[in-house]
Amino acid sequence: MYVAVKGGERAIENAHAWLAEERRGSKEVSELSLAQIREQLSLAVNRVMAEGSLYDPDLAALAIKQSRGDLIEAIFLIRAYRTTLPRFGCSKPVETGKMACDRRISATFKDAPGGQVLGPTFDYTHRLLDFKLAADGEVPEAAVAEPRREATPHITEFLQGEDIIEREPFSDAEPGDLTREPMSFPAGRAVRLQSLARGDEGFILGMAYSTQRGYARNHAFVGELRIGCVPVEMEIPELGFAIEIGEVELTECETVNQFKGSKTVPPQFTRGYGLVFGQSERKSIAMALVDRALRWEELGEDNVGAAAQDEEFVLSHADNIQATGFLEHIKLPHYVDFQSELELVRKLRREAEELAQTLAAREAAE
Amino acid sequence: MNTTFFAEDRKGWMSLLASADEARLTELWHGFGADPACEFLRAPEAGGVMVRGRMGGTGAPFNLGEMTVTRCALALTDGTVGHGYVQGRSKAKAEIAAKVDALMQTGAAEALRAAVLAPLAEERQAQKDTRAAKAAATKVEFFTMVRGED
DSSP, X not given: OOOOOOOOHHHHHHHHHHHHHHHHXXXXXOOOOHHHHHHHSHHHHHHHHHHHXXXXXXXXXXXXXXXXXXXXXXXXXXXXXXXXXXXEEEOOOOOGXXXXXXXXXXXXXXXXXXXXXXXXXXXXXXXXXXXXXXXXXXXXXXXXXXXXXXXXXXXXXXXXHTTOBOOOOXXXXXXXXXXXXXXXXXXXXXXXXXXXXXXXXXXXXXHHXXXXXXXXXXXXXXXXXXXXXXXXXXXXXXXXEEEEEEXXXXXXXXXXXXXXXXXXXXXXXXXXXXXXXXXXXXXXXHHHHHHHHHTTTTTTOOOOOOGGGOHHHHHHXXXXXXXXXXHHGGXXXXXXXXXXXXXXXXXXXXXXXXXXXXXXXXXXXX | OOHHHHHHHHHHHHHHHHTSXXXXXXHHHHHHOOOOXXXXXXXXXXXXXXXXXXXXXXXXXXXXXXXXXXXXXXXXXXXXXXXXXXXXXXXXXXXHHHHHHHHTTXXXXXXXXXXIIHHHHHHHHHHHHHHHHHHHHTBOOOOOOOOOOO
């Protein structure tokens, strides 16, 4: 029997009103502006844009404010908003080789052309709490030097000169889009990269770490990590040519991984790739390691049964909105489901009791 | 008019307008003064564009994620058509961009270039130079310590 139950509207309304009040916090503390979030919590904004899969710093700041700093909730808000936007088209692939680099380092070549540019990094800080920040926000001006005018070449270009690293086959093949078609397996590298780019940072980090600890180890070096802005170009049909429709900040990581060779092919390094919206270097390095692990088949490696090699496992669990949706739904009313289970368990217990009584009676009679 | 040259030039100003700071563009546009009568061919609308990357930076394309873009098309009373494609969700910015695009195809081009586009381009370059200069200051200068082999 199906029983429709209504109720709870007033409780829900009051709960949401209280939520709004709690979100605001004490009125004796001034309210956060979106500009403050965008400018001063920019790495949180970056994460929400990357995993929300929508580059718009103001919207991400709004989502962070609305979600009280719960970034997965903020990502959820962005994903929901994204679905309301009409799609104007697709950009031309961004040219990361022309990036205006704020940061560019290589763990493999000390003297790479363009140099090791640290940028605004947490590296080499002592991770000691800075109590000065609790007092005031005064910061000295950053130092300047003669800026580099020309583009900074990719490190892999130099290795490719010697053919000592695998080449990325160039193509203009139309990539699959998991926002348009449900994922199916095998997904192919384009869809894998899209899924990893918007996947949960913690999950991708854990998967990448598992490869470093020996579950499908691929011995990665960070060949290059670069952060900076690139223009985004799109063909405008009504104009008949491409224009820049804006600029996005990206983090790109290229790993140089364990080499392989055979009797006929000389040994060659392999590669993994990470590209993420915003300044997100942990995520981009992790993405490159997982991308590399998932390429085992095309590189002729053994499937050692590691989780990071299992495309279905990685891609189906990387999305924190899918995951949290399914996980959290179990807290919502399941009264009828539970009622039927309760009935069933009671019935089983009753039957077991009756059986025990019957057996006891038979024993007594014998 | 040389059409290739025109397309290059137009691409330049449309690109500049797309990533211009909205407050600054609005200020410069109001400073320019003239706000021509026009008719919308496509009212300003916000949407998304899928940004693509390439595997390994140079290989096959993949979908990275979307960005917000607002577009608009309008015609001046003389029939000149202007298009605006700007980053973000501001309809007002898209409208100004389309008007600038239209006027840049008229006799007002040189005055408009001087009043709006040139300052935008200059300020953008200055911003880029400042970041590049800060980045340059964080470039590592390696030196080799004297080794104690004697």
